Amino acid sequence: MIDQKLTTYFSRYKTLTPRADFVSSSMAKILLTEQQQPINFNTFRTRFLESITVGSALALASLMLLVVLGGISYLGQQSGVATVATISPASKDADTVALLQEASKLVSSVQIKEVDNFAESSEQVVSALDKLSKEP
Amino acid sequence: MLEAEQTYIARAKEGDGEAFGVLYGHYAPAIYRFIAVKVSTRQESEDLMHEVFLSAWQKLPGFKEQGFPFGSWLYKIARNRVIDYYRTKKVAASIDDEEGGFDQLADLGAPVEEAIDLNFDLEAVRGALAQLTDEQQEIIQLRFVADLSPAEIAGIVGKREGTVRIIQFRALKKLQEILQ
Incomplete structure (x- = not known):
């Protein structure tokens, strides 16, 4: 009896069907949509390229520019041609400024010494000429 | 197929x-x-x-x-x-x-008495099914309404065939206890 009830219940459900007009209209709507193509390498490459927007391209270019400028600045420092004009404003730090000041002082002291040497040698020349003029 | x-x-x-x-x-x-x-x-x-x-x-x-x-x-x-x-x-x-x-579910073309009895039985079975777990209900429906094999059901629900058979057996046993 119990099995009969279950059998009756399930057999009733088996008689259920959707409406024919609904199936027709559903089918028509479905066929108007596009199928999704499976993703392969070519699809992935196309989608990747399409996803790169102008904004992304500009951001990437800016980043590369910063890297290049930073690299040029670094190379300039390494070659010893560092002056206030070539040092990037972004790289100012206490050590660099102190080094520049020390370098300037060094240049000045060398210049003063050269002047002293010149003066000394001039005096020597004058005294030598005096001596010569006084000889018979 | x-x-x-x-x-x-x-x-x-x-x-x-x-x-x-x-x-x-x-x-x-x-x-x-x-x-x-x-x-x-x-x-x-x-x-x-x-x-x-x-x-x-x-x-x-x-x-x-x-x-x-x-x-x-x-x-x-x-x-x-x-x-x-x-x-x-x-x-x-x-x-x-x-x-x-x-x-x-009801047979609208049947005589009134038969329809009433049918509705009563269907309601009883529906109530019994509602007392099963979701997993048991699903397997019973796939087995006896969709007429799928245990192997096909296993592929759909993501379980082994043996597990599906065990769940089906327990579900039917429980239904019998409820409907007695």
Whole structure:
């Protein structure tokens, strides 16, 4: 009896069907949509390229520019041609400024010494000429 | 399984609407019944059935059989769609509350007394089924309404065939205890 009830219940459900007009209209709507193509390498490459927007391209270019400028600045420092004009404003730090000041002082002291040497040698020349003029 | 089903599937994968129409016509009643057991109202059952076949049409180019038949693939889509339906709706469907719900099961052409007895029996079975776990209900419906084999059911629900048989046995035993 119990099995009969279950059998009756399930057999009733088996008689259920959707409406024919609904199936027709559903089918028509479905066929108007596009199928999704499976993703392969070519699809992935196309989608990747399409996803790169102008904004992304500009951001990437800016980043590369910063890297290049930073690299040029670094190379300039390494070659010893560092002056206030070539040092990037972004790289100012206490050590660099102190080094520049020390370098300037060094240049000045060398210049003063050269002047002293010149003066000394001039005096020597004058005294030598005096001596010569006084000889018979 | 539909005769020359592989040919229709291959053509439908290439975008042949007529071939897909044959597949739709063959599987629509079974998918509709599978959904109707869970959803109960005709309108919602038909809407969900439409969504199942829409999803199948769109994803068909990527379908590969590999031991998982086309029909089982459709049932899997339908199962997931019903789960999503309840997740979004969060309302237990009631046959008695919805229009065209219970009428779908009753034989309207039968004499009144027979119809009353039939309705009573159907209500009793429906109440008994509601006391099973979701897993047990699903396997009973796939086995006895959709007439799928335990192996096919295992592929749909993601369990081993032996596990499906055990769940089916326990579900039927529980139903017998409830209906006694």
